[in-house]
Amino acid sequence: MTSTPSSPVSAPEFPISVSEKAAAQVKSIQEREGKTDSYLRLSVVGGGCSGLSYKLSFEDAPKEKDRQLEIFGIKILADSKSLLFLKGTVLEFTDGLEGQGFVFNNPNAKQSCGCGSSFSA
Secondary structure, rough: OOOOOOOOEEEEOOEEEEEEHHHHHHHHHHOOEEEOOOEEEEEEOOOOOOEEEEEEEEEOOOOOOOOEEOOOOOOEEEOOOHHHOOOOEEEEEEEOOEEEEEEEEOOOOOOOOOOEEEEEE
16 A cells, blocks of 8 residues: 555555554564564443543454554554444554653544544544
């Protein structure tokens, strides 16, 4: 898959994009934690102040019904239910004066909490 260096990358069968900066941060964390062969799981779970929360985790292998994509050298997993809420989302990483962390830019979120880790759809 090709893209310009700063463009988020996605694929039609996996409707989530990841920026190059976010992917580089994931790689850095994988190396620091000794998980360079692991997958990054993007998921949505119930909870949080707005009803749904984003979750990032590392896993050793995909589950049977997971969708998979490799972007900028990181292997990404998501289950079908999470993809319903994440369609069109761009995972980015910010490191400005307001703090640093992963940011989910989700066009499906009707409301988000102040911390950005939960939303309602």
